[in-house]
Amino acid sequence: MTADKKPIIIAKDVHKWFGDFHALRGVSMEVNQGEVIVIFGPSGSGKSTFIRTINHLEEHQQGDIVVDGIELSHDVRNIEKIREETGMVFQQFNLFPHLTVLQNVSLAPIWVKKWDKPRAEAKAMELLKRVGIPEQANKYPGQLSGGQQQRVAIARALAMEPKIMLFDEPTSALDPEMIKEVLDAMIELAKTGMTMLVVTHEMGFARAVADRMFFFDKGEIVESGTPEQIFKSPKEDRTKLFLSQILHH
Amino acid sequence: MSEAIMKPPLAERQTLLGWLRKNLFNSWSNAILTVAAAWLTFVTLRGLITWVFTEADWAVIQTNLRLILLGQYPIAQVWRIWVSMLLLSFLIGNSLSIWGKGKTSTRFTIGLVALLVALAFVVSGPSRTWLLAMGALLAAGWWLARGAGKAMRSVVGIGWVIWPLIFILLLRGFGDGGPLPQVGTNLWGGLMLTFMLTIVGIVFSFPIGVLLALGRQSDLRIVRWFCITFIEVVRGVPLITILFMAQLMLPLFLPSGVTIDRVLRAMVGITLFSAAYLAENVRGGLQAIPKGQYEAAYALGLSTTLSMGLIILPQALRLIIPILVGQFIALFKDTALVAIVGLFDLVGIARTVLAQPAFLGTHREVYAFISLLYWVFSYAMSYVSIRLEDSLGVGKR
Numbered sequence: 001m002t003a004d005k006k007p008i009i010i011a012k013d014v015h016k017w018f019g020d021f022h023a024l025r026g027v028s029m030e031v032n033q034g035e036v037i038v039i040f041g042p043s044g045s046g047k048s049t050f051i052r053t054i055n056h057l058e059e060h061q062q063g064d065i066v067v068d069g070i071e072l073s074h075d076v077r078n079i080e081k082i083r084e085e086t087g088m089v090f091q092q093f094n095l096f097p098h099l100t101v102l103q104n105v106s107l108a109p110i111w112v113k114k115w116d117k118p119r120a121e122a123k124a125m126e127l128l129k130r131v132g133i134p135e136q137a138n139k140y141p142g143q144l145s146g147g148q149q150q151r152v153a154i155a156r157a158l159a160m161e162p163k164i165m166l167f168d169e170p171t172s173a174l175d176p177e178m179i180k181e182v183l184d185a186m187i188e189l190a191k192t193g194m195t196m197l198v199v200t201h202e203m204g205f206a207r208a209v210a211d212r213m214f215f216f217d218k219g220e221i222v223e224s225g226t227p228e229q230i231f232k233s234p235k236e237d238r239t240k241l242f243l244s245q246i247l248h249h
Numbered sequence: 250m251s252e253a254i255m256k257p258p259l260a261e262r263q264t265l266l267g268w269l270r271k272n273l274f275n276s277w278s279n280a281i282l283t284v285a286a287a288w289l290t291f292v293t294l295r296g297l298i299t300w301v302f303t304e305a306d307w308a309v310i311q312t313n314l315r316l317i318l319l320g321q322y323p324i325a326q327v328w329r330i331w332v333s334m335l336l337l338s339f340l341i342g343n344s345l346s347i348w349g350k351g352k353t354s355t356r357f358t359i360g361l362v363a364l365l366v367a368l369a370f371v372v373s374g375p376s377r378t379w380l381l382a383m384g385a386l387l388a389a390g391w392w393l394a395r396g397a398g399k400a401m402r403s404v405v406g407i408g409w410v411i412w413p414l415i416f417i418l419l420l421r422g423f424g425d426g427g428p429l430p431q432v433g434t435n436l437w438g439g440l441m442l443t444f445m446l447t448i449v450g451i452v453f454s455f456p457i458g459v460l461l462a463l464g465r466q467s468d469l470r471i472v473r474w475f476c477i478t479f480i481e482v483v484r485g486v487p488l489i490t491i492l493f494m495a496q497l498m499l500p501l502f503l504p505s506g507v508t509i510d511r512v513l514r515a516m517v518g519i520t521l522f523s524a525a526y527l528a529e530n531v532r533g534g535l536q537a538i539p540k541g542q543y544e545a546a547y548a549l550g551l552s553t554t555l556s557m558g559l560i561i562l563p564q565a566l567r568l569i570i571p572i573l574v575g576q577f578i579a580l581f582k583d584t585a586l587v588a589i590v591g592l593f594d595l596v597g598i599a600r601t602v603l604a605q606p607a608f609l610g611t612h613r614e615v616y617a618f619i620s621l622l623y624w625v626f627s628y629a630m631s632y633v634s635i636r637l638e639d640s641l642g643v644g645k646r
Binding site for chain 2: 055057080083084086087088090092094095096097098107108111112156157160
């Protein structure tokens with residue numbers, strides 16, 4: 001959690017429309033290397049859309065995004081370069097069901113980084129050990145529990161040795177008893193100094209490892225600050241209301 | 250003894266009478282249906298069996314068997330067909346032991362070998378030796394591929410891809426002299442021509458159809474419009490009109506002196522027709538793949554081509570195997586239409602056989618025989634499809 005003061009992600013006045021719907025209304029954010037950022041807010045607030053613009057799964061229509069010095073534009077080569085440096089974990093896991101766990105994790109290093117197969121598989125096994133499921137390597141995703149699948153998804157993203165990890169509501173589709181195993185893997189990752197942007201409502205996770213938190217509502221950043229500030233003395237009414245709703249249900 | 254296996258109650262056990270009562274006579278209405286169906290089957294089968302064994306005159310098939318199977322292919326060159334069949338037997342043997350299912354596969358293999366040996370004793374002359382060799386190679390292929398690893402699997406897979414090419418090149422030959430003189434396609438006929446049209450149709454329409462399906466989803470407008478136009482035009486026209494166009498209209502557009510082989514023209518027609526339908530089936534498969542699969546692939550840094558080739562297409566094609574095989578069976582049977590434009594495939598040959606003065610009025614025998622041939626090979630394709638689905642686990646994960 002020792003953050004160098006070197007921004008690795010710079011987003012300036014980012015706008016995004018879905019048809020007539022203004023989903024992002026001028027979002028600006030700078031993330032330093034090694035920082036863990038938690039983004040939270042009501043559904044439809046644009047938090048997922050925002051982190052998806054960072055690896056260009058959604059295209060922003062106005063404003064600038066620079067990731068590790070690479071400007072995100074229409075240039076396909078830039079987009080692919082940025083995607084190689086950012087890993088992403090999805091709400092629905094999105095593992096490849098026709099490939100084994102080991103193949104899921106080693107696929108991208110083999111085809112994108114052009115590693116030879118033994119090297120990629122060794123790396124994959126190392127990562128599977130790290131997320132605690134090396135014994136599942138030769139199973140298919142459909143044979144795993146939700147929590148195991150999400151840990152495979154984390155290993156798959158890490159296999160590309162990314163500089164940034166994006167988590168889009170990684171625990172929202174999980175049964176309650178499986179949330180912890182996934183959060184533990186994420187906390188362990190945060191402690192290694194990985195730059196992480198996490199969209200989540202797991203406030204325990206935020207308290208444990210977040211450096212800064214951003215509250216999104218209606219396509220804007222309403223408030224930001226350290227977990228201490230956000231939990232103890234939120235400034236905005238909308239933040240207070242939302243926190244009271246998710247903390248005291 | 251608390252662990253003793255409990256047996257089902259006596260009435261539920263598999264006795265013949267119990268089975269009959271449970272399945273055929275479990276109510277008055279079912280009992281009546283059973284009796285009626287049994288009577289109908291008996292009457293039909295009695296008619297058919299009487300006809301097959303006492304009334305039909307199979308001399309027409311015996312005399313013309315060569316013609317029906319091989320058309321006018323020169324006798325001196327028939328060994329090339331046999332050599333292709335030997336390779337095919339070996340491949341089938343390999344595949345049965347690699348992808349077949351345990352005992353069923355063993356029985357199936359033994360059955361096939363027995364069938365080949367039995368056939369060998371029905372025929373005479375060199376065909377007997379060739380058939381026995383086919384049986385031997387099938388058994389050898391089966392034996393050799395037992396307990397084969399992944400490497401062997403891919404070798405056999407590649408074998409299946411290159412066999413059709415070897416088959417076509419071997420049958421066609423090169424130049425006039427040399428060990429493999431060219432045999433013009435005007436001499437190709439019978440079951441062999443039907444096979445040839447089917448194989449070429451499948452081998453070429455598959456990649457073209459996949460490309461058309463991808464092109465239809467392309468972001469490039471020109472590519473997309475071209476694919477949509479092609480698919481919709483071809484699908485809006487009956488196959489027979491395409492074959493007529495290829496045979497009768499095409500020469501009008503070509504400069505005089507340029508001629509394209511008639512069989513080749515039919516192949517092109519069938520391939521393009523099948524490709525248009527295949528494209529729509531593949532599109533259906535592509536639509537069944539969730540958006541998250543594309544996103545996960547892109548997020549890992551895979552290019553569009555790699556995402557398609559490694560993630561999307563393998564899943565989409567696996568989903569549509571039953572539809573694809575159905576289409577290939579339809580293609581196999583649709584090749585019969587080339588008889589109308591004057592080629593001598595199974596149906597075309599049947600018509601020339603029926604025109605022989607010695608065998609006038611033997612329509613029933615000839616058409617019954619070629620129907621049997623069509624059925625045997627359609628069923629074989631269907632069986633392969635089911636095994637393929639099993640081994641790839643369609644619908645299981």
